[in-house]
Amino acid sequence: MSKYVYLFSEIDAAEEVSSRDWDRVRGLLGGKGANLADMHRQGIPVPPGFTITTEACNDFLAAGKTLPAGLWDEILSATARVEKDTEKKFGDPTRPLLISCRSGAKISMPGMMDTVLNIGLNDDVAQGMVDRTGDPRFVYDLYRRLIQMLGGVVLGVPDEMFEAVIQTRRERAGVNTDSELSAEDWHAITDKFKDVVRTYASQEFPTDPYEQLRLATESVFLSWNGKRAVDYRNAAGIAHDLGTAVNIQTMVFGNMGPASGTGVAMSRNASTGERELEGDFLLNAQGEDVVAGIRKTLPISALNDEFPELYKQFRDIAQKLEQHYRNMQDMEFTIERGKLWILQTRDGKRTAQAEVRIAADMAEEKLIDRGEAVRRVRPEQVDFFLHPQLDEVALKEHQPLATGLNVSPGAAVGVVALDADTAERWGKEGGREVIMARPETKPDDVHGMLSAQGVITQRGGRTSHAALVARQFGKPAVVGVEELEFDLEERVLRLGEEVIKEGDWISIDGTNGLIYLGKLPTVVPDLNNPYLLKILSWADAIRRLRVRTNADYPPDAERAREYGAEGIGLCRTEHMFFEQERLPIVQRMILAKSATERSEAINELLPFQRDDFEGLFRAMDGLPVVIRLLDPPLHEFMPSYDELIRDLGDLKMRLQHYHTMSEIDQALDEIRTKQDYLDRVSSLREANPMLGTRGVRLGTLIPDLTRMQVRAIAEAACRCKREGIDVHPEIMVPLTAHVNELRSQREILDAEIRAVFEEQSLEFEYKVGTMIEIPRAALTAAQMAEVAEFFSFGTNDLTQTTFGISRDDAEQGFLMSYIRSGILPSNPFDTIDRDGVGQLIDMAVRTGRQVRPDIETGICGEHGGDPASIALCHELGLSYVSCSPFRVPIARLAAAHAVLEENGS
């Protein structure tokens, strides 16, 4: 039989405490429980108590929601031990023990599960406490809270009913806030609460403290599978079978008069990462008042003014805990009549900016090593640095409408939605950009926050629910905007004179805590955050994968190089064909009626292409530049068939309205031209263009096209080399399925390059390779490697052909339904499918290397910027990944993570 209950003090000597087992301990006792025991071990003042294990929770749930055998006895004896340690007694009016009952999963899920405080109170105990403390106001406030919480979570009484009782009492007393209510008020409220329970739940409020304890414990267990918790786990990617532990702890009271208080603090600034205590503090209050954001909190520094000794003690404890856990700590504390108690500590949630700075600082402080610093920064967090910020130029012309707390950085622009359901409907489902605005947020509001671009609230501090969740999910947020008034009848926000209707555009600056009216322009910041640069340079030293970029134009190439790209992995030459002055030439080439006419058009494109390539070689001086020969089917350069049919129909219809001969002649001319286009487009039309005449098939049918492109590359390279630029062109043949295609193209292009070498009396080194984006190319990679000096996996097309899926169609159609219903674990166009596409890449790399050991291998599909795919590329031993310029920093980090993961750190 398992041991289900551990006293905080019991872990001291237990073998589980060895760091090797720490993860198991956290799994068993939950993060909060493990930390309480750990803190106790370190001499941190923790109120005595014990933890019921996650196993107990799972066994309870598995057994149809009945307490497993032995558990209750263990709880009873642990309670007895706490009674002994505190010299108090459960249910004893003369020296009553009050306890709290809180959830505590392995991975923190703030506010998602149930909590019951002040267990142990009943009429007798309350009277005894009044007798002992002489503070009936305090006692009945505690008592009514117990009834409210137990009534709510165990008996299912809606919180609104309790709040209505208090509201009525406030009105009767003619006061605005709860703190103005008298002892008598609270006593009356307590009685009314019991009435509410009796009526609503058809049962008496349980007065036996042990009954209260049992109900609260079961309620916490049950809340593991509550809708909120399940939704949260789905969103955060937490496993559903972990279960929650339950922490039973002696109550300490922050609301026992002016020498009492309660607060929440981070050991470093959770927004910026600065090394300073940051948090909220309330005098004479219980903990949930701080988190709920109902009362305006004081900053933690205010503690120093009130209780300098305690502030120093707390600062020392914070530092000790940070040293111990080697991470920034998020701590709850209570001061009861001048004594500081730490209620819990955990790794603090933080913004991406803070994560990066804390990781870099801690590595510099030698608290962690550089690998650990790199490991801590998640790719999504680097992504944050690429999030838009409000355009500073535009900001000069806009005054902020209001100011609040800058709890989650970045800019967000959207239409105001006044509740979570609306935000979800407009945002996630409707595809609109939404800013969710709420008086404050509760766990019920998370789905709205996830659907919104950003969040604003009227109430709440840095550690409020809104702030925590927004930071975690990287949503820009401004909270505690006190001047904001919500009119949910009229569905408007008022800000002084200003009225913002639901659906109006606003812009928020989460970095500076500002709100603007209207839709402001945003800009992507540069990546010059010094801490990020530090982390990325450490990542560079760790990673084995090279990172290149997909860039078609010199400015993109330059930016990518600033972001750390080590060359171009994919230049799509066709993008240049679409430019305004070139498209007519391209169309002339396609419409050509003779080979000569066609060759003339092709040769007109040569100087354009040469200039393009020259710019790329300059930008990538000293680095490789992979240039892909023309890939898309020719009809993509022409007007669409449907469009031409429609235009022709219109032209013919209009013919009857012309009156002069010259009008008619002109119209007939136009019709003839369109008809020419239509004829050619019809002949190019394919049932399945994705599998049609494109890629190497074009170059094989029109070798002059290959010759022109290769000549442009070679001439550009010669020109650059003559200027002292170090050029490394790599010419890539796309869509190869049979080695003979590659062989025949290679002959053409080698010959053309040799011709340029002779004309220019200059040579440069170059590579010829192929895209592997057709299953057959991967299957016959050994043959391909005889001709190709490099392979670049075009994972977009390879995914399409390996799955037999047309991306254009499928992402509008069945594919999304497949992902929703779980037939596919994820979208294979986001993350490389390991079993299918990954297997082909693996085969190709292995068999290719057998033939040509130094063959260069990379990927250039969109997967090149996806961390999971990058990890797979590392595992498969590719030489590099190539991604869009903005994904380069993410790829650098993800490539380092792959190494760290491999090394098991």
Add this chain to the structure above:
Amino acid sequence: MSKYVYLFSEIDAAEEVSSRDWDRVRGLLGGKGANLADMHRQGIPVPPGFTITTEACNDFLAAGKTLPAGLWDEILSATARVEKDTEKKFGDPTRPLLISCRSGAKISMPGMMDTVLNIGLNDDVAQGMVDRTGDPRFVYDLYRRLIQMLGGVVLGVPDEMFEAVIQTRRERAGVNTDSELSAEDWHAITDKFKDVVRTYASQEFPTDPYEQLRLATESVFLSWNGKRAVDYRNAAGIAHDLGTAVNIQTMVFGNMGPASGTGVAMSRNASTGERELEGDFLLNAQGEDVVAGIRKTLPISALNDEFPELYKQFRDIAQKLEQHYRNMQDMEFTIERGKLWILQTRDGKRTAQAEVRIAADMAEEKLIDRGEAVRRVRPEQVDFFLHPQLDEVALKEHQPLATGLNVSPGAAVGVVALDADTAERWGKEGGREVIMARPETKPDDVHGMLSAQGVITQRGGRTSHAALVARQFGKPAVVGVEELEFDLEERVLRLGEEVIKEGDWISIDGTNGLIYLGKLPTVVPDLNNPYLLKILSWADAIRRLRVRTNADYPPDAERAREYGAEGIGLCRTEHMFFEQERLPIVQRMILAKSATERSEAINELLPFQRDDFEGLFRAMDGLPVVIRLLDPPLHEFMPSYDELIRDLGDLKMRLQHYHTMSEIDQALDEIRTKQDYLDRVSSLREANPMLGTRGVRLGTLIPDLTRMQVRAIAEAACRCKREGIDVHPEIMVPLTAHVNELRSQREILDAEIRAVFEEQSLEFEYKVGTMIEIPRAALTAAQMAEVAEFFSFGTNDLTQTTFGISRDDAEQGFLMSYIRSGILPSNPFDTIDRDGVGQLIDMAVRTGRQVRPDIETGICGEHGGDPASIALCHELGLSYVSCSPFRVPIARLAAAHAVLEENGS
């Protein structure tokens, strides 16, 4: 240094003769040379001579057309040896040796290379022979032939010039045939021929016999690379690097008076395979007169009338040779003044019918074993039995226009083309069906014959060029239709009163040697040829692959079963959806605006499908029936987008012409209906339908469709089983890419079948499997095999996705250009691509078996009827191939060949 020359008698003792080396000997000496030596060894009367090896030919060609060192000396000493054996002397007027010089490649290429006869003649020798024989007519006929042949092949004088000389002489003499010309005529012709050579080639006709020999030998070497020979090898698939040997042999003369003659005969009937001598014979003639078909030949049986002793001797020799070579022999013989000489023997060319009968007979005669009999019949020859024959019913109403020799069986229908170029232009290039008609055919005409459906000639016998080539390439042919008159000026054929213009339709019956006017209907014969049935039954005993059929309707299934199908490998259920009474229901299903409406339409299809399946189960009583769930995209059941757009445009245009309200209302109604169709078709439209919403993707999106089809299968199976029919349904899920698709469909269909089992209180065994037609399915076959009880490789789609080729587009486009230019060795839609698609099949079979050792594997693409693909399927260890009913016998044979090939027999 190689030995280049071998006397026929020299092989006797040579080690090369062991059967192990026989193939090498044939390679070295050519088929004819090896057989001459072999015949000599067996005591067959062969005129003395020697063979110059194929190595000599290759060395000659490689050395820039100069005789390799040593060769000439070897020829001289071999010639001396022949002089000794024959007691004659080269160039000696008193006892002159005349010799022939003939090509002889390893694989026979009749008439494609050069021959020179009567070498050794000059004015002195001729005079000496006249003196000795007293027959100047005979001598100058020989002499003019030498000049004609050497002048033609060595000096390039067109044969027409020589023929014109003879024609002029005939006219002057007032005679119609050459045999009426006198000695004096031939002497004058000889002199004129020398004049022609002198004028045309600007050189004297060479009078030195050794010079003649050298020129003839070189000419034979050169003819290996002549256009005719190269074309023939390309058509027949013979390697170009084999080279030809040259046979130098003492001349014997069939034209030395009434006791002389010459002929060609087969040891069995080359058309029917009957066991009887068959051939052509001419009294007092040289051999080429028989082959060229210029003189009307006598049947070989006439020899018995003229020379019964010699006929008996020849018959014995024929039998001896057949026993020796264990194959039907094609022999040339000459009778010189009552002595029989065998000039050559080789395996005889024959019709498919003859091949089958001879193979079966020889196995029954124990001359060969059954495996060898099966091996000898080529799949194309079985295909012949499926060639059309003229419809017997139609024949009752048609009188044949003419009768000729039935030299190559089968019916052909086409328009008349009067020369080979026209036949090629109309047939191969123009795609028309053509019958080539010629006075006689020559090697220059082969390209026309290959482009035609059939051939007719005015002249020629069973062994004429036309007959041999037609039989070899399976072209129906009627030759020797003497009443046919060619008017090449008017481009018409005349047959008595009847005038057939070039381009008119005619029909020919090569089986019976008949020609009909017009385009007659044809029918496919049944396969009840007893010899073929024997061969196929032996093949069945040898093969390991099972053969199933692709059949959608009960009559197809029944026919396939007659042809030997062992079950249905693919029933395409969608074919049934297109039937007239069902299509409206299918369209209603597609247009349905609610799930209920859709389900109603689906359920209306149930009884139709149930009846379909019942018929199939009945036809395949006791055998497996693989039924594929719905595969094609839904838009295939709807009018096309382009069509709807056009129709709608027309309807709207017409609207202005209506005058009554009811007309307008009706038109508006029509427009609305079309618009509904268009809306739905637009929403179903996909950029790449091949990779779109079809196959299992349909069944996943519309589970009711799967349920309906499975219920139809299950109810049909129950109904049949109740009647005592042994049902083996195998339900196949198409286009699977991920195992979860299969798993989810399997759950649905297992549940539906269980429901039917309960309703019917009856159960049957069934299998569930999947098509493997997407690369990912093959790559993850181990996962698929956990759910699938069988794999059926859909090699059409698997080829499309593995190559990234859309067949519809590519076979009109780049694919054909790829095959023409040799980038692809063959069309991967005809023969499975071993390296790519074959590798996937191999992986899937191996990994699938690791998970489920008894998994059933087969192919059901069109490759199932292609012999090369069947051999690959055998090699990869598949359980069965499935093909169209008409390919079933071919597949049975090809599957046996695969075993024989594997065993190295």
